[in-house]
Amino acid sequence: MPQIFTPSADTWPRVGVGLGIVAVTAAILLGAGLVQSAYVTSVDWVVDQPVPFSHLHHAGELGIDCRYCHAGVESAPNAGLPATEVCMTCHSQIWTGAPMLAPVRESLAKGEPLRWNRVARLPDYAYFDHSIHVSRGVPCVECHGRVDEMPLMKRGEPFTMAFCLDCHRDPAPHLRPPDQVTRMDWSDWTAERAADYGRRAMEAHHIEPSRLDDCGVCHR
Template structure:
């Protein structure tokens, strides 16, 4: 039989096939890990913001309630972002010439809202509504983490479908009295009689897990 390949070409061919096979294997392994990794879910990553706004400072140290800035969180689907004049109620008096606040002063002068980079965001084909979660007593901290300890905002939860569904199958243990939802450090087990509050409340409200996993609830 005539030799089609030289001995060295044959070696290269074998090496090539081997490399390709290893490539497929490694890609598979990486992809598997990536689905749940922080690279895909963006958990724990911060983004560059036009103003280095600190929740740790304003919520943790100064003690401002979430609803002062995210005014529509109780009444509508979106929590919303504060208008520039909300910042200026304090910063027209405090830190009036701080360089970090220059974009805030410009925004007020020009009437152009500050363009914040979004951290917590769902794809457009998913329907979400803040007001119902707040009304039922699902705390901000469950979905957004300890924002009172974040110098820069970062995503605390993966916001993948299975994360939503895990709670929707059994929301009881997550619930607390609705007037406590913005408290970052509220713990049921610290409070006599509140440990059973959630499950009891879920029964009282008639929350039905089978309705809460219905596809059309979130994909309308």
């Protein structure tokens, strides 16, 4: 009987399976890499807006408090974006004829809000609430980065699940007095004072990290 399967005949299938495993592993690694990359998490990406609004000018140089324009942060789940009237408290007096501000004047005249394109956003299946974070003293800069240095808005942090959980499992070092949450730089305190404050704030607000990573906190 001639040998149908020579000893070397199954080498190819084996190489095939081997290559298959390598390919699947590579695909997973590549996928994980992509998820972490700025391409998917959108950190540093700038989005086109109807008006080139500058946080660097308004929040940084002019020093307008975040809450003047994002009035919901302390009391509601959403921070909210400013109505055209808020821009017009100043721009009916200054830069009144600037071509750059034409869409703002048009919005006021027509009574139609400006359509800002969103930059910092979560998928619908993840729940977020500003007021609880702000009232516990989690500063804007922790999640949105140095907004006061951004000529155009970009995403300061990747809003991955790991980003949320890193803090939820140990919030203490991130807390500061709630009336200071909109301050972008915070170098007045020594490390010991900050640590001591964090410990006391955790107690005062009864914050329990063991509960904060339950799936149901963010997936409701």
